[in-house]
Amino acid sequence: MTSIDSRELPADPASTDRLAAQSLTYRVVDTADRAQSERFQRAMSRGFLGAEPSDEAIAFGRPAFEARRNTGVYEASAPNAQPVATIDSWVTPLTTAGGGEIPMWAISGVTVSATHRRRGIARALLEGELRAAASAGVPIAGLTVSEATIYGRYGFGSALPMSRFTVDTRRAGWAGTAGDGRLEYVDRETLATELGAIHERARSSRAGQIPGWATRWTGIAGLSPSDTDRDKVRGIRFLDGAGAVRGAMAFTVSERGGSFRFGLDVRLLVAETQDATAALWRFALQHDLVDEVTADLRPLDDSLPWLVHDPRGVKQTVHDHGWLRILDLPTVLRSRDYSAPLDVVLRVSDPLGFAAGDWRLQIGNDGTATVAAVEGGASEVDAALDISALSILFAGGVRAAALHGAGRIAAAAPIVESLDRAFVSFPSPALDIWY
Known part of the structure; x- marks a missing residue:
């Protein structure tokens, strides 16, 4: 698997600069500082509209809190107050089709205070996490969500319906x-x-x-x-x-x-x-x-x-429940077993640039894949899709035909059927917990 510890990574410089322009400080919380940690936990509870946590509840949640990379946004004029936004993350194994595993950057605790909406803070948090994950060599990110309309713009796809x-x-x-x-x-x-x-x-x-x-x-x-x-x-x-x-x-x-x-x-x-x-x-x-x-x-x-x-x-x-976001396309597509042979060129768009390009995906009779970038652009592209749709398809629980019917995949009918046969996963993918 991986020995990557998300807590060792600093706050993303691009998000730091973007928020500093609004007199906001973006920093990773020092979990050894109990007062700072408690303020973060209380702000997270407030962000999810929970009750004010008791001291006992704070202590109960501390082990999970200390095991994660907790990043907060603070008013520069009040750096020791509760953060106005929160996010946390850690690296965990994700099971792939066939029973293998791949490291995943798990994202949780995304909150923005009602006093600080519409200021691009959520964007800075999410994009900062994705850049941190990519810089650490983690090939895919995932989260579970309270709102289903936010995360597609960052390349996440609703890959694990339940x-x-x-x-x-x-x-x-x-x-x-x-x-x-x-x-x-x-x-x-x-x-x-x-x-x-x-x-x-x-x-x-x-x-x-x-x-x-x-x-x-x-x-x-x-x-x-x-x-x-x-x-x-x-x-x-x-x-x-x-x-x-x-x-x-x-x-x-x-x-x-x-x-x-x-x-x-x-x-x-x-x-x-x-x-x-x-x-x-x-x-x-x-x-x-x-x-x-x-x-x-x-x-x-x-x-x-x-x-x-x-x-x-x-x-x-x-x-919808589990959302995935591919960062390192070749590593991710090679990580799973497939159900049928395939040889296609995929044109993938990515608003953040991590996985954009033309890619040849070849799957042998044994269900294993090879993936290579097509240099200079392909003259023949079999299917075009964005990274959100590919992240959905990767998990194997949503039909390519459904995505095609929704306009998420542009391809001829025989290619769509071939994608369906190759990507379908048995048994059906699932995620039975929140994170």
């Missing part, structure tokens, strides 16, 4: 078979441990996944002091016939309208086997007094609709 399920349990019923294994309740500390361990073992099976971190799992398990539902969180795990833990689920149950009927919300379901997945779904759908089950961040090829008697009792809503 499903949200809403199940009417009385209508849906259950049609799955019972596998060999058993379920048991676990305490929240054990739940956090099991979620993290199973997720880490399973994440190489789907493109798009990244590792979690300790406070991600403890937060999902209901151990975060700022979680208003923490006392409702329960957890179960699935053990196979040999007694090995193969799946776990964190969930809450809430009464609906004083009716003594309940809704069960799945916070996270992780599983290594189909038996584990089915057993955890069965637990949720057949839970006593539960009329509705909801679960978000499920893969598009989840088996749930096929495990019930009446699939019309399962509502599946597809939405």
Whole structure:
């Protein structure tokens, strides 16, 4: 993988100069300075419209905060006040199609104070992160977003759509078979441990996944002091016939309208086997007094609709979740396995210039790729697309035909079909956590 530590990189000079022209200071936070760090954490909570964090909540989030490169924007006249904008980043493995990995610059915590909107601060933050990543040799960047209309302009593409399920349990019923294994309740500390361990073992099976971190799992398990539902969180795990833990689920149950009927919300379901997945779904759908089950961040090829008697009792809503942005095109396209041979010249536009140009992509019968720049421009270009569309296509979960139909890829129909056959990834790519 990589030993790159994002915390060692200075603030991007171009963004520093751009913001200085507005009397704003752009700097990487010294995490050893507790006062400065706490101001940053409080500003981030404010930026996401969260409650004022308690001292306990600040302490809970400190390990993740200190593991990242935290960059703030400050009024030059008040350098020791809370930042008016925040962003954080770290380098993490991204699973690619075929089970390989590539270093990814993960971006999170993007906030701009309501007092400082429309001043180009978000642009300086995002472009600064991308330049920092590229200068460090990280070939791709990624983020999850609260707003879906912002990030395309920086070359990100909505590459990892996910499903949200809403199940009417009385209508849906259950049609799955019972596998060999058993379920048991676990305490929240054990739940956090099991979620993290199973997720880490399973994440190489789907493109798009990244590792979690300790406070991600403890937060999902209901151990975060700022979680208003923490006392409702329960957890179960699935053990196979040999007694090995193969799946776990964190969930809450809430009464609906004083009716003594309940809704069960799945916070996270992780599983290594189909038996584990089915057993955890069965637990949720057949839970006593539960009329509705909801679960978000499920893969598009989840088996749930096929495990019930009446699939019309399962509502599946597809939405954007994981966004990717290619920086080093040859490295990224060579990092995955492909599903069919291909030989095309791609003309790629990139508003920030990282990956612009004409590129010949050749994929052999063994699914491996070679990528070369076409010097001087190609006389024959098979497909033209921007870096956002290529970043979407790379993950393998969105059809080239859909992008072509939306005007995102310019190519003849046979080329589009060839791109579809080559780039499709099995199983469907997924990202089941926020970061």
